[in-house]
Amino acid sequence: MHDIRLIRENPNAFDAALAKRGLAPSAAALVSLDERRRALITEAQIGQARRNEASKAIGAAKAQKDEATAATLMAEVAALKERMPAVEAEEKTLGEQLTALLAAIPNLPLADVPEGADEDDNQLVAEHGTPRTFGFAPKLHDDIGPPLGLDFETGAAMSGARFTLVRGRAAKLHRALGQFMLDTLSEQHGYEECVPPLLVKYDALFGTGQMPKFAEDLFKAGDDHWLIPTAEVSLTNIVREKILSEQELPLRFTALTPCFRSEAGAAGRDTRGFIRQHQFEKVEMVSIVTPDASEDEHERMTACAEGVLDALGLPFRRMKLCTGDMGFTAARTYDLEVWLPGQARYREISSCSTCTDFQARRMNARYRPDGEKATRFVHTLNGSGLAVGRTLVAVLENYQQEDGSVAIPDVLQPYLKGLNRLEPA
Template structure:
């Protein structure tokens, strides 16, 4: 959420920043509401002061036996109390109206974010690895024989409908191995604290990270009012909601492996084949809580943590910075990491790392004290996928597929797979010494 004081100080800059995101200017409307709110508060305070003064004078009139003056002053006090109540109610209405608008306005982009309308205007930062040269036409993940028996979309559709999958055998073990490898890497090498959180949250948590009120249709809600999390960004970030942290506690760096649920509203007909875009999926999430001056550097660190997973798996990728028109609602700057998928002959998003500044912290009232005696200030928050587990499985299957339909297992995953080196074309695990590396074939 935005700081109304900052908007007061520089309304033109606020509108200009919104314009970069394709939004209309709101400063004039917000400042008018804010002015009415402050005027109502001032009148309420003045009415209270007049009532207090008149109450003392009424007491004095009563003491000297001036009943007429006492009754006049008592009526005046009642009038001023009524005026105070009316003005306070008006201020509350104005406050609610202002907050309703502020809650729906996206975060302001950093100055170094490229301007643009959509994904076509994103800017590539760098690439890593060279896409493999195949001696055959590479298949998409759901067509690779070694994966087919473990990706059961028909049963999932019978159970739940479209955009679900049942994983079996080697595929579910590979999926689990990827998640475990990601967690171990983030904890042991990257210094993140592993955390386990609920997948059901209250309205306040979804409001805090910006899923509500604007994106209600993109999430699932239970009949008793809980929300299924779209990502554990919601829960990890909200662990500091309402808190005042000591400067020595920052940065907080957390990671969690969780189920995620998204309705994918508005994406009908998009990426429906296979398991690229699912209603239920898993991610290993990263969240950092930092001091304001450290958040931009933390974004680069978080990005490298996500990139490191793909490098360890030897999967080519590229990293891009999103333009103003393609950034998420709560972000000030976003780095997307796209893994190479040979079956589609393109790069596809596998991680998105964002710095949000104090945007979420204001919504959550998450603060810290720069020094023990200092006034609390808002923290900065960051989040990033480290990585999306299902999409990472897709990338492994497609990049490590062999002409005979088998799938090699990346070296770093073999300890998690019972030291198996390959998944056969029939979907069975094959032990070390039997499989050979044919990725350059």
């Protein structure tokens, strides 16, 4: 959510930032609407003050038996009493219109975010690891996976397209990956492990920016409950409507949860395999920090996700997303893309974003700086550490053997009681 006061003070800068997002200027319309709303607020305040003043004067006039003056004042009070409800109603309507318009505008990109239209304009930041050289033609995960327990047919028969039953050896590897990620983030990087709700209300989704703009991407369950598209929603809303002390920050949370997405805008994309599912598991990271700490926190969070990939021995690269490929709430996003030899390309496995105070304003999440009475909005950040299903895909493809087996990365073997290879059934 944007601060209308900042738009009033810097309309040209606001429109310039929108232009980087490929959006038309809107400062003038927003400021005009706000001026009308504020004029009505002023009218209501002046009218109420005059009504109070006139009411007192009526008593004084009657005490002096000045009936003419009393009658005039009474007529004025009656007119104000009739006018004020209309003023207040109009002000409320304009306020709701302004809030709705502001809520539909994405976060403004930070100065270093490259301008561009789509993923082709993203900026390579760094590459990690060297893709393996195979002595055979590497297979896709959806060819490797079925003998190991990725049951695409049963999942689709049970629930429809983009659902998969994971069983047997693949299920054990999937579980090991999630546990390893949680342990790494909580024990090595200080994230507090959480088990958050999977069903949330509209207000929680509004706070993190999914509502109202992206309602079609969600699964609704009941009158006012939706399944979370990511644990970012639950974890970020831990600080909703709270005033924290500066000493409480930073807060860092992590959780391994199922995630549910309708993939409304992904028709025809990744229809085969385990890449794009309606239900998947992900380890999420969320940080709540002071504004002056958010830059360093973004680098720290991204490095935490990179550490998981490094430990698994998976080649990957860091990309800085351009303005046209960045999410609604993000001010800057780093994508980590893992190498998939079966596809012979890099695919996104983690997104780490700083949202500045954009989500905090929607949630009214604040903190009080040491020694100050006034409060400020916190900064929020979120990232994947990692998407478990896509990491499973990456392990299958990068560690595949010619005989159809898959070697187990060293760091996962303790979670699998020393098992070092998955053999096909």
